[in-house]
Amino acid sequence: DSGVTQTPKHLITATGQRVTLRCSPRSGDLSVYWYQQSLDQGLQFLIQYYNGEERAKGNILERFSAQQFPDLHSELNLSSLELGDSALYFCASSASDRYNEQFFGPGTRLTVL
């Protein structure tokens, strides 16, 4: 157990819908990262937040957005969902003073029908 929690574990929805994935980082970690894992694209970095502020952006679509709240939990919002958005979404966290040593949560499996 990495100490990073994610909810829900599974999510099934329809095309065009909007969903919110939630992540709580390890105690004391200020950085939260979101990754998407799919068979064709592999593991891809989406976005990073540090202590409430956006810190780095990866291959995140405009239909996706994220935020980090004062209690440091983070939410990833996916809207206008398409079949191709079906994937495993992982959250990872790291302490602010470490060299990007990231610990992953258990993931949310999103299925878009």
Place this chain on the structure above:
Amino acid sequence: GENVEQHPSTLSVQEGDSAVIKCTYSDSASNYFPWYKQELGKRPQLIIDIRSNVGEKKDQRIAVTLNKTAKHFSLHITETQPEDSAVYFCAASMGGGADGLTFGKGTHLIIQP
């Protein structure tokens, strides 16, 4: 942006033999190189990492080597055991706490009894 190539995509070894997985990266600014192990349906787990000021690092049966001049790094697993069977990912980042990880496509390691 950074690009990480990983080889081989599948590696089958006899139990007790050694396994080597190789990665190359493109961005000379990258200075942090972690390796993750992912079992089916589970989260990626950090198993070892190396920073650019170090050439080699060992932790029991696993070791990682880094050649910054050639921009490649490798994972070595000795005395392989059945529980080593998993998908292994290499990754690279600029570190410093403000950068996501760029992952390779993964290596499926199969330990034959």
